[in-house]
Amino acid sequence: MAAFWAQLKKYMRRYPLLVLVTLVAALAVGFTTALANYNMITVRASVLNVRQGPGLSYNVMAQVSAGQHYTILDQRNDWYQIRLDNNRIGWVASWLVDNTEVSQATNRVGLVTVNEANIRQSADTSAPVVGTAKSGQKVTILYQANGWSQVLVNNSAGWMRNDTLKMTDEVASTVQTNGGGATQVSQTAIKTVTTQQTAYLRSGPSDSSSVVTSLAANTTLTYRETTGQWYQVETKNGQKGYVASWLVSLSANDTAAKTVPTKLSEATIMLDPGHGGSDSGAIANDGTGFEKKYTLETAKIVANSLRAAGAKVILTRTTDTFVDLAPRAAMSNKDGVDAYISIHFDSAPTANQASGFTTYYYNSGKDLRLAKSLSSALGSTLPLTNKGVAYGNFEVLRDNAEPSVLLELGYINNDTDYKEIRSTDYQQQAANAITQGLLKYFQ
Template sequence: MFRKYCTMYICFTLLFIASFANTVTLTAANEQVTINVDHVNVRNGAGLTSSIIAKVKKGQTFDVVEKKNDWIKIELSRNETGWVASWLVKEKSSSKSSNSSVSNGNVISKATSLRIRSGPGTSFSVIGVFDKGKTAQYLEKSGRWIKISYSGKSGWVAGWYISKTTNTSAATVNPSTNNKHVKIIYNGTNIRSGASTGHSIVKRANAGETYTLLDTVGNWYKINLENDKIGYIAGWVVETSGINSPVTKPGSGKYVKNKTIVIDPGHGGQDSGAVGTRGTLEKNMTLVTAKLVYNKLRSAGANVFLTRTNDTYISLQSRVSTSHYRNADAFISLHYDSTSDRSASGTTTYYYNSLKDSPLAARLNSSIAQQSNLKDRGLKFGNFHVLRENKAAAALVELGFLSNRTEELTINTSNYQERISQGIFNGLALYFK
């Protein structure tokens, strides 16, 4: 009898352990799945009761993020994941590099804004961003995730978005003895076969890519692409190095020439600002816009200064101090909006002092609204530190809602960034005129 009960106890114990083990979430390492039936529902949780967030088709292949019971979490895109039933897919080892060769030294980001997380998986919180082209110190590896040390903090990044480098700093795409280069400011920048917008697009470049500058053709730069191919890029949409006189934007207003203008990209560093529905960080977008405005103004002969040029935290008082130190004629703080109302949309311009600030704010608001093609939310009073404490004519602009999914996608396009930066430039020209 004792043996019988003991045997039953062991059986139940083993069954309990097996059942418990079956519910543990596993992190997949270097695996992929291929959809095995015509259509498969992707859900927001591991079960048939979870809501459907997407549908995928037979033959599509996805990277595995996690496994749980009979469900597999897949990566739909860089910012989206979902769950599929394991009996509807075929599992296989991934041919994508797992970065197993990365065991020491440094790594470089291949993604525009690679999220740094507190642990090795997408379920862990985001603690920072590893910018494209930047270099970080390799610390350790767990599955397909890499732990790095970057900007004074350590965290985990997806290993399939980084590559190993033996250099201590990020290398340019096309290293050359020629010290003249152009650097791409935002994703989706068009490189064309000739020096005008009428020529065909030969490549779309992403932020951080650097190309050797061969010649200046009117308002365009002739650049060297891979395999010694030639391309042309508009001179007013890139940063330049080794060039004394950057090209001038066609039709640039003479009114901003010799004016001192401070452009303030909102947020930065540990202050990410608003976070979009698809993960866009406000601090990244304000810097992209600021650099475009900077190039336009500089090309027109203005004395332009940025309160920050990289992902660094700058206090509100330091931003105002830059304006005072430079004896600015105008100060513009750039932001992107967010609210719990997902339908909210449009651009807004704020001022503090109706006599000092509102003339600048009014001209910026009308020009931005004209260029953005978004809803014009108008001119409003704003009791913001960078406006209230500023001696210069100052305005704060909200350039669209990251909390609106459609507007977030628009904001991330190169076309919108070009138009919105031109709107700010036009507003300044009208103000000084």
């Protein structure tokens, strides 16, 4: 060691700046590696797809097996970006992996040194701001690389520039980044933008922003978000920038998800129990059976069944509360779910006039395949008459950007149907059928 210092002194005299830069670089590398070790996932599913982007619409680039460990590089839409052994980078569904190493890790705490420091969605000054941190606020540091820190604030992950932070000697005893505690910002990564003519990809949302690259007509880009009249997009080779909305067409919803093999376990399903609170929905002939009660009971059983199959499930309501129609569809759009299923029970103008169940869709391009898959599974499972698939102009479907259906699982004002509707057996049969229908749909 003494020889090392003697040697270093000699170099220091001869090349003072070079030595200093080398030492700083060595320290930075050491620190990055140390943090990265804490920030791992363990694969829980027996075989897990690694995708090119954070969602089902992206192609599978590799598969990894249970028990393997990977470093988390980024987090988006409840998907983790990981580095594979061959140094390739891909994305996995966060709910299919354990990140216990992260939750038990003793991550370092950083102190915010500037007023209103931006927290961004990714390590990029042009990435959307997901929050701000005040001077003196403490943040848990998950990972550092290239001048950026991945931080955890209020259970959300984001990125801050290192020059807005000061490392402390404190460690965060618990860090929660599991499943539900994940970020943040909604991004329907499956939307695409296609150039209608030659267009420039620019660094900012204006004609005066510098040109990143030139795009040929008919180039497909991944849509990120809208800023004024500009779309933030990403090219196939990962270049980010803005294109003028008047030069491109934005897909209502790319159906790429349906063209690639997928699994229900990777999917996020939103269940929408109809009515609630002051809105009781339809009423049974006994005058006391409310539709809102049975939609919620059924949705909860369906949720259990789907979770057992590995899917991530979100409910638009979990208690007897009023939720308006527009917010229900908005939740689906915000979360960019892979399928949205609204659960209802029908009512005919007079008692015992009609019987059976119906599967409604609104947009044939987006919803019909899902509707057919569910209708067929329900038809082979439920004891009531299958009235098939039908067009329905319902707001939760009409305002929904994701594949969505509305199920009327029997007539509540039909005594025979009502006997089924209120039974746990029937609700479980519906849950099994919906799970089977979705397994087929996501194949």
